[in-house]
Amino acid sequence: MPDPSFVFAQSISGLTAAMFLFLIASGLSLIFGVLRVLNFAHGTFYMLGAYAAYQLVQWLGVGPGRFWLAALGAAAAVAALGGLIERVLFRHLYGKEELYQLLFTYALVLVLSDSAKMVWGTQQKSVSRPPELTGSFSVFGATIPSYNLLILLLGPAIALAFWFVLQRTRVGRFIRAAALDRETLGALGVNVSALYTWVFVLASFLGGLGGALISPMRATTPGMDTEVIVEAFVVVVIGGLGSFWGTFLGALIYGQVLSFGILLFPRFSIFAVFALMAAVLIVRPWGLLGRPLR
Amino acid sequence: MYRRTLLVLVIALAVVVPLAADAQKPIKVGMPIPLSGPPALFGDPASKGAMMFVEETNAKGGVLGRKLELLVRDSKADANEAVRQARELILKDNVDFLVGTLTSAEGPAVSVVAKESKIVFIAPIPKTDQLTAPDKLHPYIFRTAANTTIEGRSAAEIVAKWPVTRVATMSFDYAYGQDVTRAFVEHLKKIKPSVQIVDQQWPKLGEQDYNPFINAQMAKKPEAIFSSIWGGFFVTYSKQAKALGVFDTVKYNFIGVGEAATPETTKSMGADYPVGIWGNSYDAFYWGETAAHRDYTARLSKYLKDEYPSSWAIQGYTGMQFLVEAIKKANSTDSDKVAKALLGLTIETPIGPQTIREKDHQANRGQLYGKTAMDPKYPFPIMKPVTYVDPTKFMD
Structure with a gap:
């Protein structure tokens, strides 16, 4: 029997990983749910968020609160870029075959990541943890970095805010309606085109925020976009594409399976995650909380 | 006649010029x-x-x-x-x-x-x-x-001098990670038989979240850690390890091969680098021995x-x-x-x-090895002192 403090530490690290994945996967899921496009470039928004945070930290310098300003600024910049891309390029994809969508979004990955390389080069970049959160707590004998604790709180907070907007506001009702029947919503006098842009902006914001918030814990390098998009895909496939709580659940499962998987299969914990995804695909192809596609 | 000479000349040139070129x-x-x-x-x-x-x-x-x-x-x-x-x-x-x-x-x-x-x-x-x-x-x-034998054994020569017996390893699960770790473990056991390998973690190449691996490793209470997490991946690993207090716990008895102490890496991390650990590098602009x-x-x-x-x-x-x-x-x-x-x-x-x-x-x-330390001359840590470990004695 493993030491309880270790089990606790392991579950916390799984939870932290889950909250990050949720931030990123929720945007991916939202775009699919409403726009019906599988956005392969979502991971690239995450990478750009990390680079933008690095750049803003360079400009703003280190100081209390500066990091948060940089993270919000980075997310906003990525959101603006997302809006532009939706307006100019993405809208030609709606209703097209999946193959075209995949090819297009993949092309976007290549173009954006090469552009990032031209701006920031191939050298890894590193962002420091914000000075107010460099310490750590000891809970039940497990060390938990303060920064991770904040992420643990931020994840559910964003999820709740998200849920509130979708379920309790007028815009949220429109978004849900657009996911069900775009044409009827348009016929009722709602500007669906603008609504789609805003959904894309919101999803890009979440992706950019995920990248910015992860930058103090990871190196910012070219290639981090394609790594994360695979994980995000696994999460949304397990949880159910387009399902909000499904994404949350998928992220939680992913984090815990990875954390505890290394105890059972030290060298194959990533295999455990993919095995789980395969099992879900066989039993419930639409994911745990998703709805079957019509 | 004149024409024919010209023709011959042209043909000759056509043959000779490419030959000369x-x-x-x-x-x-x-x-x-x-x-x-x-x-x-x-x-x-x-x-x-x-x-x-x-x-x-x-x-x-x-x-x-x-x-x-x-x-x-x-x-x-x-x-x-x-x-x-x-x-x-x-x-x-x-x-x-x-x-x-x-x-x-x-x-x-x-x-x-x-x-x-x-x-x-x-x-x-x-x-x-x-x-x-x-x-x-x-x-x-x-x-x-x-090669991995040289690098693993060079690290073992250094770790053997530390006052530790419980050693753990952290490496990517692919050719380089496995080979260099095996070379390290075998050589260390040979030159210091009292050493015990208490834990070995094998994250996949390019892992982004080391927290579960670090927790599992620290639960085995190692006194020293050998890592071959290389390049930019070391930045990610060491940030997460530092946040979890790994370096303090093992009292900086930590050696990072795979060029963990290159100026590129220490430069990109600055003061976030786990200053005090040992690392290696192919070269260092500040070496200047010759x-x-x-x-x-x-x-x-x-x-x-x-x-x-x-x-x-x-x-x-x-x-x-x-x-x-x-x-x-x-x-x-x-x-x-x-x-x-x-x-x-x-x-x-x-x-x-x-x-x-x-x-x-x-x-x-061989490679340059050293314990990292801050130096007033640079805005990032360097290996100080830095020495070239000549592998000629232990290559076979």
Whole structure:
């Protein structure tokens, strides 16, 4: 029997990983749910968020609160870029075959990541943890970095805010309606085109925020976009594409399976995650909380 | 009559001119190396180091009266792509030699192409022992990088001097990580039998979240940790390990091979670097042990327009240097003759004399090791003191 403090530490690290994945996967899921496009470039928004945070930290310098300003600024910049891309390029994809969508979004990955390389080069970049959160707590004998604790709180907070907007506001009702029947919503006098842009902006914001918030814990390098998009895909496939709580659940499962998987299969914990995804695909192809596609 | 003379002259010229031009044809060297993705961090400066050597050689009149021409191609750190590029360089661009590749997957794959095409191939970066293992060795493959035996054993020599017995390892689960860790563990147990390996973690190559691995490792209460998490991945690993208090817990009895202490890495992390750990590097601009090294660093600094030039350029530079010295010694660009000339060849490199051993085509390339510390002269930590660990004694 493993030491309880270790089990606790392991579950916390799984939870932290889950909250990050949720931030990123929720945007991916939202775009699919409403726009019906599988956005392969979502991971690239995450990478750009990390680079933008690095750049803003360079400009703003280190100081209390500066990091948060940089993270919000980075997310906003990525959101603006997302809006532009939706307006100019993405809208030609709606209703097209999946193959075209995949090819297009993949092309976007290549173009954006090469552009990032031209701006920031191939050298890894590193962002420091914000000075107010460099310490750590000891809970039940497990060390938990303060920064991770904040992420643990931020994840559910964003999820709740998200849920509130979708379920309790007028815009949220429109978004849900657009996911069900775009044409009827348009016929009722709602500007669906603008609504789609805003959904894309919101999803890009979440992706950019995920990248910015992860930058103090990871190196910012070219290639981090394609790594994360695979994980995000696994999460949304397990949880159910387009399902909000499904994404949350998928992220939680992913984090815990990875954390505890290394105890059972030290060298194959990533295999455990993919095995789980395969099992879900066989039993419930639409994911745990998703709805079957019509 | 006049016309006929002119015709003969033209024909003669048409035959002679290309022949004369042929003697002036450049010696072509193909370099498949990662220029995109995370490994570009090393591939890019290594290719620039090779390019600097080529430009310097050409400025001095070239080799055997011929200019050198370096053709660099992006291998994307992918074995299949590296093989494709190598084949294309040989068939389409007619390169005379290959110098390049970076990962331990690319090196052995391109070595097979070199064997088929009977073209000398110098690998300046891949470390896996399998590249020059007896069953894989052939007359055309040479390595000027350190190998996993050298690197693992160098680290073991250092760790053996620490007052610790409970040792853990953290490495990626693929050729390089496994080989260097095995070499470390075996050598350490041999020179210090009291050592106990209490834990070994094997995250997948390129892992982004080390927290579960770190928790599992620290639960076994190691007194020292050996890591071969390399390059930019070390930045991610050490940030997460530092947040979890790993370095304080093992009292900085931590050694990071895979170039964890290169100026590139310490520079990108600045004060976030776990200052006090041990690490290694192929080169360090602040080493300056010999006049040759100081001169090389000054030239490189100018060439790269970087005050603190890359520690990876040296690998491209010495790889090319070995090739050129062998061409001179063979007095030929014939691969068979150059391959023979490389056996047992000793050259003076910026980091000192280097020899390619006859028995396994492996250079006695050691690395710089040291305990990291802040230095008022630089805004980032350096290895202080930094020493070159000569592997000649423990290569077999």
